[in-house]
Amino acid sequence: MKTAFITGATSGIGKEFARRYADQGYRLILTGRRTERLGELQQELKCECRIITADISDEAQCKNLLSDIEDESIDVFINNAGFGTAGSFLETDLEKEISMIKLNDIAMHILFKGVLQKMQKQGNGTILNVASSAGLFPAGPYMATYYATKAYVTSITRAVAHELKEKGSSVYVACLCPGPVDTEFNMNADVTFSLKGITAEKCVDECLKGMRKKKTVIVPTLRMKAAMIGQELVPDSLVIKMTAGQQKKKTSMK
DSSP: OOEEEEETTHHHHHHHHHHHHHHHHEEEEEEEOOHHHHHHHHHHOSSSSEEEEEOTTTTHHHHHHHHTTTOOOEEEEOOOOOOOOSSSSTTTTTTHHHHHHHHIIIIIHHHHHHHHHHHHHTOOEEEEEEEOOGGGGGTTTSHHHHHHHHHHHHHHHHHHHHHHHHHSSSEEEEEEOOOOOSSTOOOOOOOSSSSOOOOOHHHHHHHHHHHTTTEEEOOOHHHHHHHHHHHSSSSSHHHHHHHHHHHHHHHHHO
16 A cells, blocks of 8 residues: 655645545555644545654654654655745745745755655655745745745755755655645734635646646646746746736735
């Protein structure tokens, strides 16, 4: 039986991936901060499911999680946990930003590296790092730190994918870069999206299609693909100015 390991599995995109892999007959390893929610999901899925409660923004807990799965054979890893925050960089909460960097980048990096090394030894596997279309823009004023954290995710994924290709590895790595998705992200980031979001179901549908095609960067929906192509055709200074306008709308609509 194949095993899928999913972080941030208690809501949104992570929860939807759990449902999809359960439907495909996978055994699941699910992790998140909320034990009760993980238990509820386990009851819903009715599949073989290992629950590990951990706050992986804590580096020690993140490394302990790797130790906890040391003896596991993992076929798919959905490196999903993360959150955002919005507002002027002069005014946003420093501790929340540091926590975001620890989760979006440091925990992502630790787990990416640890599971990748495991899969390389196995001789196969799939890793999806959940980033954001924000990570493909030159900068994101009024969500400055969030955009920067997701740029890290897209950059490291692309670099490692190239290294693996040169090495002739059978391990496949990719990053998911959606635009707005209707999840708890909005509430946690304290924003209201000015653009209509897609459902987590639609996002995962598009992502799985991209994974089947072995794409390295997966951007759901034609609208977001067009936006990504369009921003490459204009100067970075103009893209940053337009992005700033969109982020201001998010915070002003609260």
